[in-house]
Structures are given as C-alpha cells and as structure tokens.
Amino acid sequence: MDSSMNDIFVKISKDGKRSYYPAAQEYGYITRDGGYMPGAYFMRDALQQNQSKIEKTIIDSMLKSIDKALR
Numbered sequence: 001m002d003s004s005m006n007d008i009f010v011k012i013s014k015d016g017k018r019s020y021y022p023a024a025q026e027y028g029y030i031t032r033d034g035g036y037m038p039g040a041y042f043m044r045d046a047l048q049q050n051q052s053k054i055e056k057t058i059i060d061s062m063l064k065s066i067d068k069a070l071r
Contacts, residue, residue: 011019019029028039047054 009021011021013019022043024039026039026041026043028037031037
C-alpha cells in the first residue's frame with residue numbers, strides 16, 4: 001500500500017486506535033460487541049489464483065535486469 005494514501009485506508013477511532021482497512025478485510029477484526037468478523041482473504045486468494053502469472057512476471061523482470069547488467 002502507498003503510505004501517502006493512509007488518509008484513505010487508515011481509520012483512527014475517537015480513542016486514537018488505528019484500523020488499517022486492507023488488513024481488517026484480509027484477516028478479520030473484533031467487533032465492538034466483542035465478536036469476530038472473519039477475513040475475506042482477498043490477497044491470499046488472488047496470489048494463489050495468479051501464481052503462474054506472478055512467477056512469469058518476476059522471472060521475465062529478472063531476466064531483463066540480468067541482460068541489461070551484462071551489456
């Protein structure tokens with residue numbers, strides 16, 4: 001996440017506690033009445049579903065960097 005966007009993604013409660021929305025969405029959070037709201041695992045699922053694309057992108061990027069460095 002871009003730290004310059006903290007005003008969008010971080011909520012500060014009246015007592016000064018910070019809630020980071022993406023983390024709360026991923027891992028869940030404790031509700032005001034003490035219950036638990038489970039996470040949606042959007043990052044974990046996206047990474048698993050796109051693993052081969054991610055690996056290919058990383059390898060291609062590394063190969064380009066290596067080729068550039070060897071020139």
